[in-house]
Amino acid sequence: MKSTSVNSIRLQTALREPLLHFLILGAAIFGVDQWRNAGSETASDIVVTAKVQQEAKAIFEAGMKREPKPEELKVLLDRWVDNEILYREGLQLGLDRGDSGIRDRVIFKAMSVTQAGIVLPEVDEAGLKAWFESNRERYDTPARFDFLEAAVPPDTKLDALQRFAVALNSNQDEPGIESSLRVFRDRPRSNLLQSYGKDFTEAIEQLKPGQWQVLVSNDGPRVIRLESLKPAVAADFEAVKVKLYQDWKDEMTSQRSKELIREMGKKYQIRQESLPS
Template identity: 25%
Template structure:
């Protein structure tokens, strides 16, 4: 029994019930008043706004997304009106729907109070989020397309003819560029960001302490001399606890808000009277009914 009382979902149900019971008696049981009608004029309005912003017509998937967004706004708007959130407040539907979102966020905050065990379980389930990428320390020279008609061939020739010279001498054989010849302990994702392309992935299985290549980046063709590599590592739970707590709270808030929306929209009937493609109509009806 004690374990049941500690269940977050039970808290969610009880708190949600407490919030909505205050206005439950005001709900009209007449199904027609709970009907949501989307007609051609509504679709035309959505498309017009989209075209003004993006200078093109929406795709079928984008139109379906617009309709779903409008449906969610309408459901939240009507529920907000039932709770008299519009009293002395002259705001548009979007603002009222946002107020409903704020309430569901508050419910989520009250429900989700994870303990150490909850956070560790979340950490283990989503460990790939916190994996630190590989790190590299290496020298590099680059041959650009601006300076060479065939930089790949040039890189191969330099590699074949200069295997016995020092690193300092080797680094003088490439083109001058606005980044260092030597990178120390740089993460793979940062390396890709600085040089462009997927240069870090090309270095994954390469040997240490010898010139290898050619390897392509956003600047051109590289020869690299890797001195040190650290494989991807997962930080400990203690190191990432604050980040894990933040991510947990965010995910649980999204989940709780979606559960509340799904529960609310059950009391509404959707009538699609617009002249829509059958595929779009089926997508909307399926999404609203799920």
């Protein structure tokens, strides 16, 4: 059963990837051509309009099936502003000539010009190992879960669910409760944390396979049976060192790129409209 849509994957990527990767994905995630800053009063104004904010929120909700947290919405709007700065700088450099004014290509060209002069700091093996440890979750193989859910009406009381779980374990019917079976395969721990919450995830880790139990999730109690649990596997530094170094370079480039874009952005007046109440 699929719970993570393509849009959800893209949004998660946008929230965590280096800036250059985000720009490459920009058109697919945001439809950048329709996100023009039509509300700007002058060439030095960048206005994050209410429409931009509402569309960012709507896209997030469509992909992630929940409202964005303030910090998540800020990440998306900050990157919209970064794109707008790059677009305007690209126009000033004439990077739109011969390109039919295609916005995402102008942004990409401006980013390429910006990054051409970046000099990365040196990193030795000890420094790379320290970065690896602080980002280990990217490289470790996460624990994965196979489990079943006996889906019941959402207004079913907790004591009725507990009796239902006992009946299922005894291969008996519980009168008055209708349910359908949902099958979840190979779900990573991070997916459970996002979809069901910390308490649910920690509880399912303690279950014995084959037993129905009532577990409390973010959306209320659920009747769950763990089928199998594949334990997490820690990544080996030597095995991932080549990829690790490239990821480190990408992240350092991203950080320096953001600094340069924000420096360029100082000549613009950036304002954010209030959303209608």
